[in-house]
């Protein structure tokens with residue numbers, strides 16, 4: 002699917018928030034659990050540490066502070082939201098949906114609320130859905146949340162997956178605006194490649210040995226990722242009549258620094274325009290892109306008028322890009338140092354200045 006949306010109705014992001022759990026797991030700690038090393042993980046993935054949810058935390062507990070921060074930045078309350086989408090593959094439970102649980106906790110009593118499953122690309126799909134609902138006049142204020150607690154579905158004795166993933170969530174408020182905003186989307190799925198990244202036994206299909214852990218063919222996913230990150234970005238840029246030279250901020254899915262570097266070089270985007278935080282969070286699946294957006298806002302790169310290109314990819318296999326003109330006017334970035342385990346506060350909403 003590819004499209005520019007409506008030219009007479011503009012929709013944009015008006016608030017942004019993110020949250021990563023407090024507990025940090027370093028590569029050194031992982032090397033005590035499985036046969037791996039800091040050197041291998043850093044060289045092959047660029048990941049140095051990741052955050053892991055506490056036993057008491059479910060997905061909605063990660064989404065709540067991110068959502069509250071996004072609402073605060075947008076200057077609205079939960080009751081003002083009429084559409085709430087949570088993109089995830091690790092909901093609190095299959096039903097009720099995490100979005101319904103979150104709507105209740107936020108006081109979003111008028112919101113249509115549902116979860117969306119598109120692997121690590123979920124946040125991009127959810128953004129496009131919110132855009133469509135708002136541009137179509139069905140909703141006025143959407144809260145789009147992406148988050149996962151992948152630590153719950155990993156086999157902690159499998160070194161090929163356990164080093165890659167982390168837990169986290171991010172949220173944006175999406176509203177109609179005077180000016181665009183979202184300019185174009187490109188989304189796709191290739192179910193034939195689904196078995197390269199899957200969770201057999203997690204649904205109604207019967208499996209012989211359903212151990213319910215993530216299974217991944219890393220090399221195939223790597224090949225897929227390097228291909229679609231480039232193709233999807235080029236497609237959405239061409240659709241809008243833009244080129245890579247126009248892109249001010251590139252926010253790729255944070256899966257592996259080598260994948261990001263490959264896409265960046267192939268596209269020809271200068272490295273100082275690329276947002277990378279996979280070193281600190283690992284791959285947080287649906288949380289990846291909003292966490293990276295929050296980091297870019299925190300360090301002052303997301304300013305009004307900047308052209309932002311986001312591309313996600315993941316299980317499905319799926320991919321998705323959005324091109325948007327950032328419309329939020331922000332103050333100069335906070336110079337406060339990073340403090341682990343707290344809500345990631347962008348400058349406009351900062352109180353204590355804590356950032357992750």
Ligand code: UT7
Pocket residue numbers: 036037038041042045046121160161164198217218219220222223226256257284286314315316
């Ligand atoms: O949202 C999408 C989620 N998934 C991804 O993005 C995954 C994409 N794929 C990747 O990022 C990479 O393929 C990996 C990081 C998973 C693996 O890197 P690679 O360079 O493709 O390594 P490889 O699978 O080809 O394995 C190379 C060697 C193997 O040993 P042999 O067969 O050469 O002796 C593996 O057994 O590295 C070994 N290995 C490890 N060694 C130490 C695999 N995992 C580890 C590990 N520590 N954690």
